[in-house]
Amino acid sequence: MPNHRMTAQMPQPRQQERLVMDAADIARALTRIAHEILERNKGVEHLAVIGIRTGGVHLAHRLVRRILDIERVSIPIGELDITLYRDDLALRKEQPVLRRTSVPFDISDRIIVLVDDVLYTGRTIRAAMDGLIDLGRPAEIQLAVLVDRGHRQLPIKATYIGKNIPTSRDEEIHVMLEETGEEDRVVILKA
Amino acid sequence: MSLKRKDLLSLAPLSVEEIELILETADSFKEVTGREIKKVPALRGRTVVNLFFEPSTRTRTSFELAAKRLSADVINFSPSSSSVVKGETLLDTARNIEAMQADIIVLRHPSAGAAEALARGVKSSVINAGDGWHEHPTQALLDLYTIRERGLSFEGLKVAIVGDVAHSRVARSNIHALSKLGAEVRLVGPPTMMPYGVERLGARVYRNFDEALAGVQVIMMLRLQLERQGRALFPTIREYARLYGLTSDRVKSADPGAIVMHPGPINRGVEIAPEVADSLSSVILDQVANGVAVRMGILYLMSGAS
Secondary structure: OOOHHHHHHOOOOOOEEEEEEOHHHHHHHHHHHHHHHHHHHOOOOOEEEEEEOOHHHHHHHHHHHHHHHHHOOOOOEEEEOOHHHOOOHHHOOOOOOOOOOEOOOOOOOOEEEEEEEEEOOOHHHHHHHHHHHHHOOOOEEEEEEEEEOOOOOOOOOOOEEEEEOOOOOOEEEEEEOHHHOOOOEEEEEEO | OOOOOOOEOOOOOOOHHHHHHHHHHHHHHHHHHOOOOOOOOOOOOOEEEEEEOOOOHHHHHHHHHHHHHOOOEEEEEOHHHOHHHHOOOHHHHHHHHHHOOOOEEEEEEOOOOHHHHHHHHOOOEEEEEEEOOOEOHHHHHHHHHHHHHOOOOOOOOEEEEEOOOOOOHHHHHHHHHHHHOOOEEEEEOOHHHOOOOHHHHOEEEEOOHHHHHOOOOEEEEOOOOOOOOHHHOOOOHHHHHHHHOEOHHHHOOOOOOOEEEOOOOOOEOOOEOHHHHOOOOEOHHHHHHHHHHHHHHHHHHOOOOO
């Protein structure tokens, strides 16, 4: 079935699409990350998960559900909007639309697992860490991403990675999730 | 959706979508103002100038706090401490401020139209913080935000605006915005304080206070500006209080869940009885708190690089 939203976003008229993860791959990657989080932190004590809006929030909810299935413990979850912490705000002609940050628990002294869909330049994660530190002083920040596509511009490394996908700069990675009305899959778009 | 405007001078030309964008952006900043560290770096490196030609502690402080919480540099100018006393014009003052790389100028001025004249003459964004009897858009926006925060929807909402409508820039901005959003606006006050032809803005004028209050969900009281027009427009303050003062008995005519608003500062016992001002239905202090979040939202939306 053609994906209309994706078609509308295509910057070039002729783009090749390559499937790199299907629904089963995404599900397996998230289950593995959930186990890795539990193993690394020796359980769920002091643990909280915070998704970066918007893709990271859906993945964060899925990770928390998997941790609940495995450990039978519900861990706190928050949603972080990083817009106000972006380093390109002063360069933009229009201000991006804000979404609400919702972290309904004290992050101080907790181990925070930040969740995002794609890790690329690292600038989003830097902004997220700035935003997080304004909310309190976490004991530790870990980073979980579904896809690491490389091309870092800042010295940032993910703690948990669903899949490493080497890309060139002219390629785009699209993570599509059921929560936004699409079929779960990750594709590379090449001009 | 973005606010594609250099200046915010009046609510009259704003679309419903633009008003909603401002209120939604303010909502994000309300979350920021509830944090332990109430500061974000969004306006780092930007300069906001508060140019106040009229005394106003509340609005100026609110803008100053909003700009500082966005990490902007803030300069406060007042005429008594600037070259205005030496005969400099408003435009020359503003051009000098602009030459110091000001990005946003917040102007309060006693003359209607001053903000618009300034906006035409400078490249910086201009926010009208009250111009004469004309408009006070940020006060109206914080009123709208406070109404919405109480879970009230604008479509079909019954609002009574009470008092000196003719000399109230807050009332004028609110009439524009509330009518646009689908609310039913009722105006009540002494005939000498009702502007000629105000019905054209979409409001209905009432002579009787209790009749105007019947079933309204929002009672918006206006301040009696005793220092300005004083006794010229009504015989005595006591008579004004009897006819147009909001007492707890009068509130009973309104909807049982009605909220009471006032832009402050209050003349206790004149336009509003102390027990009403301090009652649970009063949202007067919420208005002040929301003012910072709404002004943060406006400064953020207007701080595009162009």
